[in-house]
Amino acid sequence: SQQGEEDPQALSIQEGENATMNCSYKTSINNLQWYRQNSGRGLVHLILIRSNEREKHSGRLRVTLDTSKKSSSLLITASRAADTASYFCAAPYSGGGADGLTFGKGTHLIIQP
Amino acid sequence: SQTIHQWPATLVQPVGSPLSLECTVEGTSNPNLYWYRQAAGRGLQLLFYSVGIGQISSEVPQNLSASRPQDRQFILSSKKLLLSDSGFYLCAWSVGTREQYFGPGTRLTVT
Structure with a gap:
């Protein structure tokens, strides 16, 4: 069954503003991942946060994980037009095995110039 | 560095025709x-x-099957395509239980 669910489904902000996307999942996991997909393209891995981590940074990206609430958030600071894309959270199917990821439906982010 | 290839990039096939999508990792x-x-x-x-x-x-369960004839080759097949098989097919690889790396995808339209 589907693990990750992103919120909001769509988000439109002005360039330079911060964008926050949320993800909720259902069962215990040992890591949660965020991916970006530009229209009609493959997915690009952004960041992986392990269950024993609460926050992780990568450039303008900040990811938090709250295992007690089974939720995660992705913050993109100082957004740019090139950040326009769909963003997905993904969690391992069986909690941590090599048997694939389950993805949410994604948040479609539009950065207005 | 690692790369992943998928082909074809786009495909239009009639209902009932066979399918073979290939993915290779280097x-x-x-x-x-x-x-x-x-x-x-x-x-x-x-x-x-x-x-x-x-x-x-x-x-x-579905109308599709997969095979891995070589270590870095993954093939997706169907004997008879259905309309519902239309979509964007993505191949990915990972090592252990870490992040996955995706290919560019194949857009399949079944007509």
Whole structure:
């Protein structure tokens, strides 16, 4: 069954503003991942946060994980037009095995110039 | 560095025709390999995964099958396509239980 669910489904902000996307999942996991997909393209891995981590940074990206609430958030600071894309959270199917990821439906982010 | 290739990039096939999509990975050994399908405006659905040559696991019953004839080659097939098989097919690889790296995808339209 589907693990990750992103919120909001769509988000439109002005360039330079911060964008926050949320993800909720259902069962215990040992890591949660965020991916970006530009229209009609493959997915690009952004960041992986392990269950024993609460926050992780990568450039303008900040990811938090709250295992007690089974939720995660992705913050993109100082957004740019090139950040326009769909963003997905993904969690391992069986909690941590090599048997694939389950993805949410994604948040479609539009950065207005 | 590692690279992943998928072909063809786009494909239009009539209902009832066979299908073969190929995925190859370079620059890594014994990767885990995955096939996903993405319907328009939706997230990804895991179809198959493989942890080694000849080892295929399926997540959902369907009209498709997968094979792994070589360590870094993953093939998605169908004997007879259905309209519902249309979608964006993505191959991915990983090592261990870490992040996955995706290919550019194949857009399949069944007419």
